[in-house]
Amino acid sequence: MTPRRKRMTLVFGIVAGVSVAGALALNAFRQNVTFFFDPTAVTAGQVKDGQRFRLGGMVTKGSVKRDPGSLEVHFVVTDLKNEIPVTYTGVLPDLFREGQGVVAHGRMSGNTFVADEVLAKHDEKYMPPEVAKSLKKHQGETAAAPAPGAT
Amino acid sequence: MLPELGHFALILAMLLAALQGFFGIAGPALGRDRWTAAVTPAVAGQFVMLATSVACLIASFVDNDFSVLYIAENSNSALPLFYRVTAMWGAHEGSLLLWIFLLGCWTVAVAIGVSKLPRRFAARVLGVLGVVSFGFLLFMLATSNPFLRLDPPAPDGRDLNPILQDPALAIHPPILYTGYVGFAVAFAFACAAMLEGRMDQMWARWTRPWTTAAWAFLSVGIALGSWWAYYELGWGGYWFWDPVENASFMPWLVGTALIHSLAVTDKRGLFKSWTLLLSILAFSLSLLGTFLVRSGVLVSVHSFAADPTKGIFILVFLCVMIGGALTLYAWRAPLLKSQAGFDLGARESFLLFNNILLVIAAATVLGGTLAPLISDSLNLGTLSVGTPYFNPTFMLSMLPLTALLSVGIHANWKRGRLSDSTRTILITLTIAVTTAVILVYGVYSNGKVLSPVAATLGVWIIISSLIDPIDRMRRKLSLPRSVVGMAVAHVGLGMFVLSVTTVESFTLERDVALGVGQQTTVGNYEFRFQGVEAIEGANYNGVEGTVVVTRHGFPISVVHPQKRQYWVQRQVTTEASIEMHHGSNVFVALGDDLGAGKWSVRFQIRPLVNFLWLGAFIMALGGAIAATDKRYRMAKEVTAPVAAPGGVTAG
Numbered sequence: 001m002t003p004r005r006k007r008m009t010l011v012f013g014i015v016a017g018v019s020v021a022g023a024l025a026l027n028a029f030r031q032n033v034t035f036f037f038d039p040t041a042v043t044a045g046q047v048k049d050g051q052r053f054r055l056g057g058m059v060t061k062g063s064v065k066r067d068p069g070s071l072e073v074h075f076v077v078t079d080l081k082n083e084i085p086v087t088y089t090g091v092l093p094d095l096f097r098e099g100q101g102v103v104a105h106g107r108m109s110g111n112t113f114v115a116d117e118v119l120a121k122h123d124e125k126y127m128p129p130e131v132a133k134s135l136k137k138h139q140g141e142t143a144a145a146p147a148p149g150a151t
Numbered sequence: 152m153l154p155e156l157g158h159f160a161l162i163l164a165m166l167l168a169a170l171q172g173f174f175g176i177a178g179p180a181l182g183r184d185r186w187t188a189a190v191t192p193a194v195a196g197q198f199v200m201l202a203t204s205v206a207c208l209i210a211s212f213v214d215n216d217f218s219v220l221y222i223a224e225n226s227n228s229a230l231p232l233f234y235r236v237t238a239m240w241g242a243h244e245g246s247l248l249l250w251i252f253l254l255g256c257w258t259v260a261v262a263i264g265v266s267k268l269p270r271r272f273a274a275r276v277l278g279v280l281g282v283v284s285f286g287f288l289l290f291m292l293a294t295s296n297p298f299l300r301l302d303p304p305a306p307d308g309r310d311l312n313p314i315l316q317d318p319a320l321a322i323h324p325p326i327l328y329t330g331y332v333g334f335a336v337a338f339a340f341a342c343a344a345m346l347e348g349r350m351d352q353m354w355a356r357w358t359r360p361w362t363t364a365a366w367a368f369l370s371v372g373i374a375l376g377s378w379w380a381y382y383e384l385g386w387g388g389y390w391f392w393d394p395v396e397n398a399s400f401m402p403w404l405v406g407t408a409l410i411h412s413l414a415v416t417d418k419r420g421l422f423k424s425w426t427l428l429l430s431i432l433a434f435s436l437s438l439l440g441t442f443l444v445r446s447g448v449l450v451s452v453h454s455f456a457a458d459p460t461k462g463i464f465i466l467v468f469l470c471v472m473i474g475g476a477l478t479l480y481a482w483r484a485p486l487l488k489s490q491a492g493f494d495l496g497a498r499e500s501f502l503l504f505n506n507i508l509l510v511i512a513a514a515t516v517l518g519g520t521l522a523p524l525i526s527d528s529l530n531l532g533t534l535s536v537g538t539p540y541f542n543p544t545f546m547l548s549m550l551p552l553t554a555l556l557s558v559g560i561h562a563n564w565k566r567g568r569l570s571d572s573t574r575t576i577l578i579t580l581t582i583a584v585t586t587a588v589i590l591v592y593g594v595y596s597n598g599k600v601l602s603p604v605a606a607t608l609g610v611w612i613i614i615s616s617l618i619d620p621i622d623r624m625r626r627k628l629s630l631p632r633s634v635v636g637m638a639v640a641h642v643g644l645g646m647f648v649l650s651v652t653t654v655e656s657f658t659l660e661r662d663v664a665l666g667v668g669q670q671t672t673v674g675n676y677e678f679r680f681q682g683v684e685a686i687e688g689a690n691y692n693g694v695e696g697t698v699v700v701t702r703h704g705f706p707i708s709v710v711h712p713q714k715r716q717y718w719v720q721r722q723v724t725t726e727a728s729i730e731m732h733h734g735s736n737v738f739v740a741l742g743d744d745l746g747a748g749k750w751s752v753r754f755q756i757r758p759l760v761n762f763l764w765l766g767a768f769i770m771a772l773g774g775a776i777a778a779t780d781k782r783y784r785m786a787k788e789v790t791a792p793v794a795a796p797g798g799v800t801a802g
Contacts, residue, residue, distance in 0.1 A: 006495055014507060025515045025544045029522070032539035035532050054535055068747035071664045090662040091386070091742035091751045094723040 034105065038134035039082040047108060055084060055113050056103040056131040064098055077102060077113070081138040088115040095120040101131040154219050157207030158298040161248075164200035164255075165288035167193050168281050175278015176346070179271035187274040194262045194277055197284065201255040205248060208297055209239050218304030221245060221297040227310035227719050229690040237321040238311040244297035246324060250441070251287050253325070253332045258284065261336055261361070268357060275343035276336075283335050286468045294464055310719035313691070319379040327372025327399060331437045333365020334402055337409065338434035341427045342476055345483040355417035355426065360778040362413060362430075363636075366406045367774030373399050374767035382727055387660070387738045387755045389763060392541040397520045398440030401513050405433040408509035410774075411502050419491060419564060421499060424484040425506070431480060435473045436513070441465060443520070496567025501559025505552060512548040516541065546601075553608040553648055556641065557583075557615040575618060583611035591656070595758060598656040609649030616641035632780040640773025647766030653759040660756075662742065666749045673754045676737060677701045680752060683741070691717040696741045696750065700730065707732055712741040712752075727753075736760045 036054045037047055047053055055077055063076035072089045075098075086104055096102060096118060106115035171193035178186030208221075212235045217223040225245070226238045240249040258280045265273035291297075340358040344350040376399070381389045390396060409429040415422045493499040519536040526534050557579065561572035569576075587606035591598045616638045623630050663671045665680035672678075681697035693715035700707045710728035717724070727740035735758045742751030 010495060010500070018507070018511065021511050021515075021547055024547055025518065028540050028544050029519070029536070032543075033522070033534050033536055035534045066745060069664055069666065069745050069749040071662060071745070071751055091740070091753050093386075094725055 036103075038079040038131075038138075039077055039084040040079055040134075040138060042084055042108065042113075043082040050107060052105070052107050054103055054105055055086070055115075056101070056134065057084075058131070058135065059096070059098050059100055059102050061098045077104070079134045079138045084113050085111065086113045086115055088118050090118075092118055093120045101135075103131065153207045153211050153214070154216065154298040154300065157204045157211070158296065160200040160203040160207065161288065161292060161296075161298070164197050164204065164251075165285060165292060167197040167200060168285040168288055171197060171281030172278050172285050173281075175274045175276075175281055178278075179274050180346070187270060190274045190277045190281075191262055191266075193281070194258050197281075198255045198259045201252045205239075205252045208245065208248060209236055212236060212239050215308070216304075217306070217308050218301055219297075220299045220301040223301050223305040223308045225308065225311050227308040227690070229718065230308075230311055230316075231689055233318075233321070234311055234316050238315075240324050241311045241315050241320075244291070244295045246328070247287070247291050247295055248297055249325060250328050250332060251284060251291065253328050254280070254284050254287070254335060257329075257332055257336055261339070264361070265357075272343055272347060275346050276339045279339035279342040280335060283339070283472065286472065290464050290468060308719075310690070310717065313715070313717040313720060313722045313724050314383055316717075317379060317383050319375055319383070323372060323375040323379055326368055326375060330365050330367075330369025330372045331399070331402065331440065333361065333368055334406060334430075334434040334437050336361040336365060337430040338476070341430035342479065345427065345476075345479045348483055348486055350423055350427070350487055352417055352420045355413050356783060358430075359410070359413050359417055360780075360783040362406070363410050363774045363778040366403070366410055367771040367778065369399065369403050369406060370767050370771040370774065373403060374764045374771075377767075378764045381760075382729055383724070386725070386740060386753060387727065387757070389654070389760065392516075392519070392536075392538055394443055394520050397516050398436075398443045401516055401520075402433050402436040402440060404509050404513040404516070405429060405436055408506045408513075409433050411505050411509075415499055415502050419493070419499060421491060421493070422503075422506075423487040424480075427480060427484065427487070429506075431473065431476045435469070435476075436517075438465075438469050438472060491565070493565050494567030496562060496569040498559060498562040498564050500567065501555055501562055504555050505559070508548040508552040508555075512545055512552075515544040515548070519544070550605070550608065553612055553644075556644075557608070557611040560615050560641070561618065576615075579611060579614045579618065580607075582614055583607045586610045590653075595653065595657045602652055602656040605652040606649060609645050609647075609652060612645030612648060613642050616645065631782070633777045633782065636773045636775070636777025636780070638773070639776055640770045643766045643769030643771075643773055645766075646762045646769060650759045650762035650766055654757050654763065657758045658755065660754070662751060662753050664745050664749045664751055666747070671754070674756045675702050676707070676754075676756060677704070678739065678752075678754055680750070683750065686713065688715065690719070691715040694741070696739075696752070698728075698739050698752070700737060700739075702732070707737070710737075710739050712739045714741045731761060734759050734761075 034052055034054050036056055039055070039057055041047070042055065057077040057079045060076040060078045060083060064073065065075070066073040071091075072087065073092065074085065074087055076083050076085050078084075086106075088104065088106075097120070100120060103119045104113065104115035105117040105119070106113055108114075171190055174186045174193065175190045178184070178188075178190065211219055212222055212226055213232065215222075215226065215228050215235070217226075221242070221244050222238075225241045226235055230238065238245075240246040258277065261280065262273075262277055265276055337358060340354070340361070344354050373396075376396070377389050380391070380396075381387065409426065409432075412422050412426045412429055416426045519540050522536050523534055526532060558569070558576055561575055562569055584603075584607050587603050587610050590610075591603045591606050620630060620634060620638045623634065659674045661671070661673050665671060665678075667680060667682040670677055670679040677700070679699040679701070681699060683694040683696045686693055686695045693713055695711050695713045698710050698712065700710060708730050710730060712728040713726040715724050715726060716722070725740050727738055729739075730737045735756050738753075738755035738757065740753045742753060745751055
């Protein structure tokens with residue numbers, strides 16, 4: 001091969017490699033991205049059947065229940081307008097608390113959200129931005145009526 | 152008094168940084184030698200002021216001066232002395248001061264290091280560093296002054312975030328920042344070369360040790376952070392693809408590409424403009440990292456100091472610095488033509504692929520990190536990108552990279568005669584495959600499809616890296632530090648790859664509800680729960696569990712995982728207990744009181760997970776060895792005239 005041909009082969013190889021990598025990355029991105037929904041969006045039916053998503057909101061006060069001695073825990077997530085019951089089996093994060101913001105990963109099963117991961121990785125002053133936004137929005141909408149769960 | 156003194160020192164530091172930047176850039180440009188000569192005193196003065204400022208802040212922390220807002224928010228009279236000192240960089244304002252102080256340290260080191268280089272070039276390097284420092288000091292004084300007073304003073308402080316009350320926090324941020332900030336030096340060298348309009352192999356030789364040193368610090372910093380997250384934050388995870396982790400990992404990837412590209416520029420005078428571009432990119436990603444972490448625009452475990460208004464300033468600063476450097480690059484890069492060519496099978500080709508793959512990896516991480524931000528600002532919905540995206544896309548570039556490394560390490564410069572090394576390559580590959588198969592199917596059994604492949608690649612890197620040093624020793628040839636350092640760093644990488652493979656393939660994990668006296672089995676280990684007891688520490692109280700660990704009935708250890716509640720912030724932290732046994736980490740963390748006398752407990756068995764951090768430390772050690780090679784010290788003693796092109800020494 002002439003040096004020119006060689007260089008062209010090299011350049012062509014690199015371009016092809018980068019394109020393939022880009023296509024595969026984009027594909028992985030499309031398949032593996034999870035969307036965030038608040039309880040109002042879930043109630044409005046914005047979630048597709050069986051879709052894995054992140055549910056965020058505040059843990060309703062007094063809603064955390066578990067059968068004594070069982071790893072399964074039930075609680076309710078609210079955005080001050082709508083509520084979604086959540087089930088989770090496992091160890092809850094240190095910062096999980098009633099009246100605090102929470103983000104859970106999982107799927108809807110009937111009217112209950114079955115979480116496989118619960119995140120509350122922030123300190124007491126801090127609220128996940130998407131949860132804060134959602135709470136603010138719905139607080140405005142329900143300003144006249146007493147907010148459910150916000151007692 | 153002390154806070155005012157610190158504040159005043161900061162203002163003086165900013166003025167000196169401005170002078171350093173102005174004299175360093177304008178002096179050589181206008182040919183005013185007296186301006187040029189004023190740069191070094193400005194560097195020294197700025198450093199003294201920054202050190203004074205840091206000392207004042209630490210002294211105020213030690214004194215429990217809660218009339219200072221930052222201290223009232225991040226310390227407490229019950230906080231142990233050690234953490235009162237480290238609390239200085241526990242939140243935004245202080246960590247920014249640390250950032251600038253470390254930049255000052257680098258600048259002083261550079262000022263000493265470049266004193267033997269041509270004076271104009273040295274002044275330009277220091278001038279660019281002065282501009283960076285000025286920007287950060289302005290940002291700090293305008294938006295995040297740690298010395299602001301609180302009137303009336305708080306009776307006591309709100310305490311340091313309990314998850315930060317840990318020995319690793321004491322060293323993680325300073326070392327990580329030293330790495331981050333170190334890329335400013337490579338950036339300054341690149342800008343100085345572009346301002347001069349000249350860049351040769353000597354330039355690469357001057358730049359290499361600094362870049363390698365910064366890279367080594369960054370490697371240690373990231374590894375420490377990962378280790379800290381493993382035992383303190385993450386319930387046993389070592390990497391979460393969290394925005395803040397990505398923010399430190401992207402400069403690392405580009406920095407790794409840069410040290411390899413610099414090798415080509417140094418040895419062969421090639422890849423010149425590419426090296427400059429990588430120098431700019433590495434530092435830009437460091438700045439972007441600061442922006443991502445400090446503006447709180449992304450949801451992150453680390454974003455306890457979130458404030459969007461500060462983000463705007465950093466964004467403007469980012470645009471000025473990066474935009475300016477890229478404009479300079481567009482103007483000057485066409486001047487830098489590389490003359491020599493190389494064969495397809497030559498070492499240059501392999502390093503080219505190394506660079507492409509590392510930059511692709513950095514780009515996929517960047518894409519995944521910024522996607523939620525972009526989607527949100529375009530109203531396309533709030534989305535999150537996590538491990539399911541990052542793991543496969545990252546492996547896509549890392550698998551070929553590691554495979555090419557084991558082949559390319561035997562390639563010669565310029566001439567592509569890989570056929571000479573075919574035997575070596577085949578023998579090392581055979582040994583690697585055999586070892587990997589024994590490990591995957593013999594020692595641990597089963598695993599995933601990629602387990603034997605990845606294990607092979609890990610072992611292959613380790614063996615291949617040792618071939619050249621062993622060969623040199625047998626033939627009684629010289630063994631310069633650059634060769635040893637490279638081999639050591641690559642062995643570290645091999646260990647890292649191997650460890651990630653075993654951890655990802657063979658980790659066992661279970662959450663179990665256990666009553667007193669009950670037992671559970673995870674893998675080959677049995678765990679008997681003996682109940683909990685109340686404990687009290689210096690500034691917290693909590694419970695401590697007792698778990699007896701046995702393996703096939705033989706006693707291994709008795710562990711005491713804790714759950715602490717800190718008094719001031721009422722925050723709960725989990726202190727997992729981690730024991731090493733047969734290369735595996737046995738991890739036990741206490742969960743919640745489930746009622747009816749039962750507790751939830753998490754058990755994990757992670758094989759060879761310690762090799763992951765050890766591998767990263769060994770990589771950094773390799774960097775440190777290579778950075779102290781004699782040829783870089785020699786290079787500094789050579790003043791003008793610059794060595795003739797092609798004056799490449801062996802080794």
